[in-house]
């Protein structure tokens with residue numbers, strides 16, 4: 001979502017005469033779009049700010065955007081007085097006004113209010129597509145309050161964007177050549193909206209929205225991220241079964257495999273209900289690839305609880321999975337729980353978990369060898385005469401193809417695997 005938000009900010013600044021530069025030292029304005037999810041990400045902001053001395057020396061401005069801005073607001077000014085603008089994730093559409101204000105008045109321009117719906121549409125207006133795959137925000141915020149997580153505090157309550165506004169943006173992107181859309185939200189499968197005109201039901205869930213968007217000419221692939229297991233409803237599972245444009249790939253974080261820890265995390269599911277949910281989804285779409293998020297070292301996690309996490313991973317067989325050491329976030333209930341886990345134990349568990357997840361990922365990739373997969377080719381590859389694109393399972397695939405295949409979904413034969421990609425051959429048309 002931060003990548004999407006940064007792209008939109010770039011779009012907003014263009015009419016003001018700004019263009020992107022790869023070199024921060026020559027910038028008139030540097031915006032750090034920040035993440036507050038783990039301490040390490042938040043601390044990076046301050047070390048990055050310390051490095052931006054040239055910008056100020058040349059009279060440029062420095063802005064901090066995103067969730068660190070939202071959560072730490074004025075503290076940023078105290079720790080980094082060189083910062084001119086601070087604005088939270090709900091204020092991006094006010095960026096032009098904030099810049100004008102900061103040019104007019106001395107001191108810090110600060111905005112950290114919540115008004116998500118207004119922002120969705122303001123950011124989408126006049127959007128220029130950049131490539132063949134595009135992110136589309138349809139939901140923001142989270143009401144789940146997992147006890148480790150800052151998102152409900154930094155991004156606010158769950159808000160769904162309207163069906164018609166989403167469809168209008170997707171139609172507009174399709175008209176600009178976009179073939180694949182990824183619907184975004186912190187808790188995207190909690191999305192609900194009004195049914196479009198002529199529909200029999202009153203409202204839609206995410207499954208219905210995917211079917212609705214699948215009817216837009218030019219849109220060939222639909223993805224969404226990130227989902228909560230408790231919001232995987234029947235409508236969405238059914239869409240996986242019979243909407244071929246919905247890609248067979250689902251990111252469904254579980255966080256832990258131990259019920260005691262899941263309860264302390266306020267996850268609202270058990271290891272067993274999660275595994276059964278995955279089984280139901282696989283019944284609906286047998287070729288689906290599952291990805292996830294895992295946290296090791298949540299307070300109270302002992303060796304036995306960690307082994308239950310390993311057992312869940314063995315049972316699910318992930319195509320890919322992100323894993324993190326628990327990071328104590330101020331203001332969240334987890335931060336004050338007893339039995340915090342020592343850093344060296346977290347590091348050791350993370351290593352064991354990641355070794356298992358890496359084996360599963362390599363196994364999943366190896367299973368594709370010999371198959372023909374439809375790949376959306378998006379960019380030139382590493383070598384001349386080669387393109388790179390994405391398989392239905394989000395794997396990067398390199399194949400020898402001419403430039404005119406860019407933006408097309410081309411079936412290719414998978415030949416071999418590399419650590420983070422697949423190599424493929426173009427099909428012999430005559431064969």
Ligand code: 5AD
Nearest residue numbers: 148149253293294324325326327329
């Ligand atoms: N510590 C470690 N990982 C976290 N995540 C969220 N909050 C924390 C935290 N305090 C992870 C979860 C979530 C992903 C986006 O980040 O796994 O799904």
Ligand code: SF4
Nearest residue numbers: 142144145146149151
């Ligand atoms: Fe955070 Fe996701 Fe839990 Fe919401 S559902 S509180 S975003 S981990």
